[in-house]
Amino acid sequence: MRSATCTREEIQAWCAGSADRADRLDLAVEDRETGAFLGELALSQIDPPNANGSFRIALVPDATGRGIGSEATGLLLDHAFDRVGLHRVQLEVFDYNPRARRAYEKCGFEVEGRMREALFWDGAWHDVFVMAALRSRRPRGCGPRQRGGHPGRPAPVAQ
Secondary structure: OOOOOOOHHHHHHHHHHHOOOOOOEEEEEEEOOOOOEEEEEEEEEEEHHHOEEEEEEEEOHHHOOOOHHHHHHHHHHHHHHHHOOOOEEEEEEEOOOHHHHHHHHHOOOEEEEEEEEEEEEOOEEEEEEEEEEEHHHOOOOOOHHHHOOOOEEEEOOOO
């Protein structure tokens, strides 16, 4: 999937083409009030025999710093653990994004490793942290939904 500059129609078409895939779930994050696109997230590389999968999220710049990412992450983890039956969900986060790392930690992700200088971005080498959340060690209800909800919500794009 491309960046958050995709049109709603492009996102819907991509998701519709992925609807029958059992190894991934792609969702859009939209504003509850306006329906505006705030970002996207995915649970991918679902491996049923080992009960694990990978996670990623990308929000538009105006959606950051408002707890939307934590809420969306928490909702996706609820789905991954309670509906899909996964035991472990992992992700990668770059060293230049400490805000994301804190949000992931709030949702129960723990750093498991560091890949030194594994990403070349914007003319410099960056470390990549591997993090994972386990069903048995995850705090319930990360994100603002504990405090009465938030205007951002993950929503399936293709029906």
